[in-house]
Amino acid sequence: xxxxxxxxxxxxxxxxxxxxxxxxxxxxxxxxxxxxxxxxxxxxxxxxxxxxxxxxxxxxxxxxxxxxxxxxxxxxxxxxxxxxxxxxxxxxxxxxxxxxxxxxxxxxxxxxxxxxxxxxxxxxxxxxxxxxxxxxxxxxxxxxxxxxxxxxxxxxxxxxxxxxxxxxxxxxxxxxxxxxxxxxxxxxxxxxxxxxxxxxxxxxxxxxxxxxxxxxxxxxxxxxxxxxxxxxxxxxxxxxxxxxxxxxxxxxxxxxxxxxxxxxxxxxxxxxxxxxxxxxxxxxxxxxxxxx
Amino acid sequence: xxxxxxxxxxxxxxxxxxxxxxxxxxxxxxxxxxxxxxxxxxxxxxxxxxxxxxxxxxxxxxxxxxxxxxxxxxxxxxxxxxxxxxxxxxxxxxxxxxxxxxxxxxxxxxxxxxxxxxxxxxxxxxxxxxxxxxxxxxxxxxxxxxxxxxxxxxxxxxxxxxxxxxxxxxxxxxxxxxxxxxxxxxxxxxxxxxxxxxxxxxxxxxxxxxxxxxxxxxxxxxxxxxxxxxxxxxxxxxxxxxxxxxxxxxxxxxxxxxxxxxxxxxxxxxxxxxxxxxxxxxxxxxxxxxxxxxxxxxxxxxxxxxxxxxxxxxxxxxxxxxxxxxxxx
Amino acid sequence: xxxxxxxxxxxxxxxxxxxxxxxxxxxxxxxxxxxxxxxxxxxxxxxxxxxxxxxxxxxxxxxxxxxxxxxxxxxxxxxxxxxxxxxxxxxxxxxxxxxxxxxxxxxxxxxxxxxxxxxxxxxxxxxxxxxxxxxxxxxxxxxxxxxxxxxxxxxxxxxxxxxxxxxxxxxxxxxxxxxxxxxxxxxxxxxxxxxxxxxxxxxxxxxxxxxxxxxxxxxxxxxxxxxxxxxxxxxxxxxxxxxxxxxxxxxxxxxxxxxxxxxxxxxxxxxxxxxxxxxxxxxxxxxxxxxxxxxxxxxxxxxxxxxxxxxxxxxxxxxxxxxxxxxxxxxxxxx
Numbered sequence: 001x002x003x004x005x006x007x008x009x010x011x012x013x014x015x016x017x018x019x020x021x022x023x024x025x026x027x028x029x030x031x032x033x034x035x036x037x038x039x040x041x042x043x044x045x046x047x048x049x050x051x052x053x054x055x056x057x058x059x060x061x062x063x064x065x066x067x068x069x070x071x072x073x074x075x076x077x078x079x080x081x082x083x084x085x086x087x088x089x090x091x092x093x094x095x096x097x098x099x100x101x102x103x104x105x106x107x108x109x110x111x112x113x114x115x116x117x118x119x120x121x122x123x124x125x126x127x128x129x130x131x132x133x134x135x136x137x138x139x140x141x142x143x144x145x146x147x148x149x150x151x152x153x154x155x156x157x158x159x160x161x162x163x164x165x166x167x168x169x170x171x172x173x174x175x176x177x178x179x180x181x182x183x184x185x186x187x188x189x190x191x192x193x194x195x196x197x198x199x200x201x202x203x204x205x206x207x208x209x210x211x212x213x214x215x216x217x218x219x220x221x222x223x224x225x226x227x228x229x230x231x232x233x234x235x236x237x238x239x240x241x242x243x244x245x246x247x248x249x250x251x252x253x254x255x256x257x258x259x260x261x262x263x264x265x266x267x268x269x270x271x272x273x274x275x276x277x278x279x280x281x282x283x284x285x286x287x288x289x290x291x292x
Numbered sequence: 293x294x295x296x297x298x299x300x301x302x303x304x305x306x307x308x309x310x311x312x313x314x315x316x317x318x319x320x321x322x323x324x325x326x327x328x329x330x331x332x333x334x335x336x337x338x339x340x341x342x343x344x345x346x347x348x349x350x351x352x353x354x355x356x357x358x359x360x361x362x363x364x365x366x367x368x369x370x371x372x373x374x375x376x377x378x379x380x381x382x383x384x385x386x387x388x389x390x391x392x393x394x395x396x397x398x399x400x401x402x403x404x405x406x407x408x409x410x411x412x413x414x415x416x417x418x419x420x421x422x423x424x425x426x427x428x429x430x431x432x433x434x435x436x437x438x439x440x441x442x443x444x445x446x447x448x449x450x451x452x453x454x455x456x457x458x459x460x461x462x463x464x465x466x467x468x469x470x471x472x473x474x475x476x477x478x479x480x481x482x483x484x485x486x487x488x489x490x491x492x493x494x495x496x497x498x499x500x501x502x503x504x505x506x507x508x509x510x511x512x513x514x515x516x517x518x519x520x521x522x523x524x525x526x527x528x529x530x531x532x533x534x535x536x537x538x539x540x541x542x543x544x545x546x547x548x549x550x551x552x553x554x555x556x557x558x559x560x561x562x563x564x565x566x567x568x569x570x571x572x573x574x575x576x577x578x579x580x581x582x583x584x585x586x587x588x589x590x591x592x593x594x595x596x597x598x599x600x601x602x603x604x605x606x607x608x609x610x611x612x613x614x615x616x617x618x619x620x621x
Numbered sequence: 622x623x624x625x626x627x628x629x630x631x632x633x634x635x636x637x638x639x640x641x642x643x644x645x646x647x648x649x650x651x652x653x654x655x656x657x658x659x660x661x662x663x664x665x666x667x668x669x670x671x672x673x674x675x676x677x678x679x680x681x682x683x684x685x686x687x688x689x690x691x692x693x694x695x696x697x698x699x700x701x702x703x704x705x706x707x708x709x710x711x712x713x714x715x716x717x718x719x720x721x722x723x724x725x726x727x728x729x730x731x732x733x734x735x736x737x738x739x740x741x742x743x744x745x746x747x748x749x750x751x752x753x754x755x756x757x758x759x760x761x762x763x764x765x766x767x768x769x770x771x772x773x774x775x776x777x778x779x780x781x782x783x784x785x786x787x788x789x790x791x792x793x794x795x796x797x798x799x800x801x802x803x804x805x806x807x808x809x810x811x812x813x814x815x816x817x818x819x820x821x822x823x824x825x826x827x828x829x830x831x832x833x834x835x836x837x838x839x840x841x842x843x844x845x846x847x848x849x850x851x852x853x854x855x856x857x858x859x860x861x862x863x864x865x866x867x868x869x870x871x872x873x874x875x876x877x878x879x880x881x882x883x884x885x886x887x888x889x890x891x892x893x894x895x896x897x898x899x900x901x902x903x904x905x906x907x908x909x910x911x912x913x914x915x916x917x918x919x920x921x922x923x924x925x926x927x928x929x930x931x932x933x934x935x936x937x938x939x940x941x942x943x944x945x946x947x948x949x950x951x952x953x954x955x956x
Contacts, residue, residue, distance in 0.1 A: 180727035187685045189714035190744035202731040336809035449898045479672035481895045484880035488894055509882025513889060532886045550814030552839035553884030561814040561843060567779050
């Protein structure tokens with residue numbers, strides 16, 4: 001490694017370098033554009049297209065996409081554009097709730113398992129047991145037991161994905177806790193809480209952020225599955241899964257009813273996955289090329 | 293020993309793209325290795341010594357920009373095709389690296405890996421290759437070699453693995469062995485064993501060795517001649533005794549002074565202030581001037597060339613000829 | 622020399638490895654540190670040398686209670702750290718600091734230099750203040766850096782500079798004792814010399830004791846007053862520096878010294894090299910751990926552990942035949 005005398009500007013050099021790598025990363029940029037587009041559409045779409053997503057119009061049933069109905073209408077003549085934009089709110093909200101719970105409990109459980117080795121065995125065996133079930137099947141099981149609602153979907157998906165996040169956090173804590181600066185803090189008499197909070201967790205953030213972006217994508221996908229099966233959002237609130245489920249009956253006559261929410265899901269998941277891949281490259285210090 | 297060089301490095305420069313331009317990791321480096329000679333290249337991190345070795349081995353990444361000549365028995369290796377180069381590498385050049393842990397493939401036995409190297413040269417049966425592998429292991433001082441053929445790399449210690457690497461490098465009976473920090477990752481007792489081994493190979497097989505190291509002590513143990521590199525350039529080239537007795541470049545002097553040694557009573561170490569400049573921000577004139585205790589105004593004006601001094605010694609210091617003539621500067 | 626500031630007595634660390642067989646209870650045990658005893662006096666530097674895997678770094682971490690010893694005592698300024706109550710231990714840590722080998726792993730990349738240096742004080746409950754910020758600047762100047770470096774992050778510094786930051790952190794709480802764990806091994810020669818001199822100057826100025834753990838006998842010779850040599854978890858010889866390097870008495874010490882690269886090509890000579898390599902601590906040889914490689918080994922060595930005994934004033938050796946090992950050319954007769 002080259003001994004380079006410090007020449008970088010004192011502040012924000014690190015942040016600036018990270019930003020530069022982000023802009024240079026194609027996967028990250030494409031993902032950010034796709035996902036950003038979906039987010040903007042979700043936030044501002046309903047304002048720009050003020051059509052009531054639940055307004056029935058028997059006359060306009062099964063209208064294919066046209067200039068009047070950009071994405072067509074469904075079996076009750078409801079505007080698909082309005083419905084898919086409105087549905088995005090629920091899908092993204094559920095995804096967001098899932099990753100927030102993941103961040104909270106994943107970090108908590110991962111930190112406990114990674115830092116206190118006695119708890120590790122117990123927590124990780126429970127995680128193993130939960131992860132032994134296929135993710136979607138487990139979610140379906142939990143949702144079926146709790147009864148269909150948006151909250152059910154959030155709980156079911158959190159139970160499914162928190163063990164996975166906790167494992168990621170635990171793995172990176174196991175690496176960081178052995179590093180010399182953590183040992184130095186212990187040798188200096190720092191408390192466990194201080195060591196975790198100041199020294200370990202800030203250095204475990206990169207893999208966590210990457211993991212959360214993937215969980216977001218899986219959550220949206222799984223929520224669609226749950227809603228499709230009638231175990232997620234109730235039919236009165238059109239999430240993307242509900243839309244697909246409703247459109248399924250008319251798949252032959254009105255393909256757009258399933259295609260439109262399907263493509264919305266595809267764009268979101270693809271965007272998030274690209275974003276996650278890109279973030280991994282941007283944030284992972286092992287990928288950083290150092291000349292020497 | 294004939295005087296015709298086996299390998300002749302002529303004005304070698306290696307650049308790597310960096311930002312909008314490029315930086316020179318190796319800048320106008322020239323030296324010769326004669327048959328059977330052990331030439332050391334010594335320098336600290338960032339001096340360009342390893343890049344020089346990689347260039348000779350033909351292992352630089354494709355982004356590297358090379359100029360100059362690498363004459364192996366008069367043929368320029370930079371002009372060779374891939375096939376010719378592979379031929380040369382198998383039969384004439386052997387290589388040893390610093391990390392014996394990662395240079396061996398963990399899923400094959402040691403015997404497989406040596407036989408593979410032998411068979412790659414062509415014209416031998418499986419049986420002959422195995423016999424040759426035993427011979428090679430014996431040559432590098434591994435006890436009961438036939439039994440060790442079945443071992444996997446992870447069953448061996450670092451020192452043993454490095455011996456296996458040397459055995460592989462010797463498969464084609466090369467005339468030149470290039471060893472890049474071969475003992476750096478090893479303990480002193482193992483380092484001593486391996487240096488003895490390299491010395492022995494040179495004496496028994498007449499193999500010339502290019503030894504890259506940061507350690508002056510290693511040079512004192514085995515080198516015939518030493519090339520001292522600093523910030524991509526050669527600053528001094530000298531016979532090993534000349535270098536230790538009458539170093540002509542202040543950097544060589546500083547390097548010797550800052551190396552902890554076992555002679556006499558422990559002294560306070562002489563230090564070179566500061567650090568090596570980064571290749572992106574080189575000072576004007578002599579690259580060592582900002583750290584040099586004997587700097588004069590002229591030093592910052594122009595890069596001093598490598599000047600021939602008596603006894604084949606060369607130094608890139610404007611004060612070297614005067615010093616040699618005994619004129620106090 | 623005054624009373625020792627640190628006394629290590631029969632320190633033992635056994636690591637249990639996870640067994641290959643799930644159903645078997647007995648796990649293989651590595652005796653990483655095996656009844657190690659030594660003392661370090663005030664303002665003294667003890668060099669602890671040995672090859673990788675000999676247990677020297679583990680010993681350092683056991684003293685700091687970073688890993689729990691299996692047995693033994695570590696008395697620091699009269700208090701047994703192993704038996705001390707957590708609050709007492711925490712308070713004592715102020716006087717007992719460590720400098721690490723790898724300057725790239727020893728500084729938290731998310732913190733600014735000032736926070737890094739003051740961390741030992743914050744860990745003891747002190748709160749950030751203008752006075753402390755000023756103190757951090759003083760420390761930086763003391764280790765040869767500049768005040769204005771305080772607001773930067775570690776990645777902006779070279780290896781040698783980072784090591785200086787690590788040293789500033791270690792001296793921040795004004796400790797009585799610093800463990801230097803291969804503190805200069807990762808540095809380039811010219812930078813290494815700078816850091817060795819810095820450590821010596823700081824010791825002279827602040828009156829600290831060092832336990833200098835290292836594998837390079839030439840480096841240790843330049844900084845230590847007394848030296849302890851470890852082999853496979855045990856100390857085989859201790860002696861004042863002058864004595865150890867001039868008349869080593871344990872065959873292993875002799876071999877180790879003979880392996881150090883010469884300081885001048887004129888000193889090249891065909892020496893007897895040590896045969897073989899250090900065995901695995903998982904399955905150490907019986908009796909004297911060194912006997913399979915020792916030129917003097919006899920039957921007694923295979924069965925009986927040699928104890929450390931004083932063979933000359935201040936020099937202790939763990940060899941049954943230490944009387945026969947006086948130089949010259951002790952390693953000339955491989956059996």
